[in-house]
Amino acid sequence: xxxxxxxxxxxxxxxxxEPQALELAGALMRAFGQRLSAIELIPWEEGTFDVRVGDTLxxxxxxxxGFPDTGMVEEAVKMAVFG
Amino acid sequence: xxxxxxxxxxxxxxxxxxxxxxxRNQDRFIANEERVRLTxxxxxxxxxxxxxxxxxxxxxxxxxxxxxxxxxxxxxxxxALDLRIFERDANPDLMDQYLxxxxxxxxxxxxxxxxxxxxxxxxxxxxxxxTGRRAQRRKEIFAKHPxxxxxxxxxxxxxxxxxxxxxxxLQKMRDEMADWANAEVVRELRAIVEGRTTRGGARQPDRPTxxxx
Numbered sequence: 001x002x003x004x005x006x007x008x009x010x011x012x013x014x015x016x017x018e019p020q021a022l023e024l025a026g027a028l029m030r031a032f033g034q035r036l037s038a039i040e041l042i043p044w045e046e047g048t049f050d051v052r053v054g055d056t057l058x059x060x061x062x063x064x065x066g067f068p069d070t071g072m073v074e075e076a077v078k079m080a081v082f083g
Numbered sequence: 084x085x086x087x088x089x090x091x092x093x094x095x096x097x098x099x100x101x102x103x104x105x106x107r108n109q110d111r112f113i114a115n116e117e118r119v120r121l122t123x124x125x126x127x128x129x130x131x132x133x134x135x136x137x138x139x140x141x142x143x144x145x146x147x148x149x150x151x152x153x154x155x156x157x158x159x160x161x162x163a164l165d166l167r168i169f170e171r172d173a174n175p176d177l178m179d180q181y182l183x184x185x186x187x188x189x190x191x192x193x194x195x196x197x198x199x200x201x202x203x204x205x206x207x208x209x210x211x212x213x214t215g216r217r218a219q220r221r222k223e224i225f226a227k228h229p230x231x232x233x234x235x236x237x238x239x240x241x242x243x244x245x246x247x248x249x250x251x252x253l254q255k256m257r258d259e260m261a262d263w264a265n266a267e268v269v270r271e272l273r274a275i276v277e278g279r280t281t282r283g284g285a286r287q288p289d290r291p292t293x294x295x296x
Contacts, residue, residue, distance in 0.1 A: 008239045010237070010238050010239045014143075014144070014145035015143075015144065015145075016141060016143035016144060040239075042238065042239050042246075044238050044250075045145070045250075045253065048238065050237060050238075050239060052237070052239055057237060060237075
């Protein structure tokens, strides 16, 4: 039995970060399917690209710079799902 | 812009072609055009020095929608600036010559050239003064609305209704600041054209002005 995990992707719609948000969301859908309880896409502004897995902020553009590595996010989800 | 030649310049869209081709934010763009106010002294300053301006832009970018109309109105009222617009993602060779802080593909970029294709100045993204005042106003919004929590609270941790209200407040702030921000853009562009600086917009590390291509 695995715990359902919610992923939130907050992206700057003003900056045109939709492709990166959709690409990451698609990769997680394909990799984890129904093991995720939800993938939430939050359009924001101010140059944001943040990814939260459960309660953990695994990537923040302001904190870490740039876009996240998809493999790193998948690994964080794997840890949250399977422990 | 090392890769800019007379021939390449002519391949860019004219200002009117760019506005017509916009698939997003065209209404906001045109509304911003109508807000631009230029003094006679401003227009005269631009008239004194005809220049070409190579522009990197995209219609999804808030800073393009805010700042390109200012340059467009200056060009129309002065008749002295020849504008050509290059879509950011379709012209990576041009974009990579004007990276913000040497790293970021920030737009708009306004690169000014004289008749001999010497680069006389570059404006990137938005004036630092605008960035600074926005940050200050953002702090004031949070101070006035304790329900928004700390300014450092990640947006995705805010309840949806609070997030929506915060977004409204930030939009209101931008609307209230628009006339002042437009004047700041005019002031910085005028300083470039008058030869008082080679830089406008986001502060950059020093780099020599490029010679003609």
